[in-house]
Structure formats: C-alpha cells, structure tokens
Amino acid sequence: MDVIHKHCAGLDVHKDSVVVCLREIANGYVTRETRTFETTTTALLALSEWLPEKGCSHVAMEATGVYWKPI
Numbered sequence: 001m002d003v004i005h006k007h008c009a010g011l012d013v014h015k016d017s018v019v020v021c022l023r024e025i026a027n028g029y030v031t032r033e034t035r036t037f038e039t040t041t042t043a044l045l046a047l048s049e050w051l052p053e054k055g056c057s058h059v060a061m062e063a064t065g066v067y068w069k070p071i
Contacts (some may be wrong), residue, residue: 004025005058006026006057007024008023009023009054009056010060011017011060011061011062013062013068013071014067015039016038018036018038018071020033020034020037020047020051021034022054022056024055037067039070046069
C-alpha cells in the first residue's frame with residue numbers, strides 16, 4: 001500500500017536559508033507552495049509556525065553538514 005500524506009513539506013537546508021516546498025492534496029488536486037526562510041531565530045520560528053498553520057503533518061529534510069541542527 002502506498003502512503004500519501006495530504007499535507008507534507010520538503011526542506012532544503014542551506015547555511016543562510018531554508019527553502020520549503022509545501023504540498024497539499026484537496027479534492028483530488030495537488031497544490032504546491034514554495035517559500036524561502038532565513039536561518040535567523042526569528043525566521044525559523046516563523047517557519048515552525050507556518051507549517052502547522054498550513055496543516056503540514058510530515059516533513060522531509062535535505063541538509064549538508066551541520067546546518068540541519070537548528071531546524
């Protein structure tokens with residue numbers, strides 16, 4: 001059985017930014033929204049608030065080195 005998450009996101013973590021692609025499925029249609037957040041504390045807190053607001057239940061992250069740790 002294939003698992004499909006209706007509200008999920010992919011994070012691409014860099015030294016100075018985090019690029020987030022949020023994917024949502026509603027009524028058989030897929031929508032995607034991409035946003036870029038800085039890696040400041042304020043911006044990361046905004047990211048952590050935005051994902052639940054959008055109903056995101058699962059996140060996959062790609063990061064090089066230690067940049068994923070604050071995320």
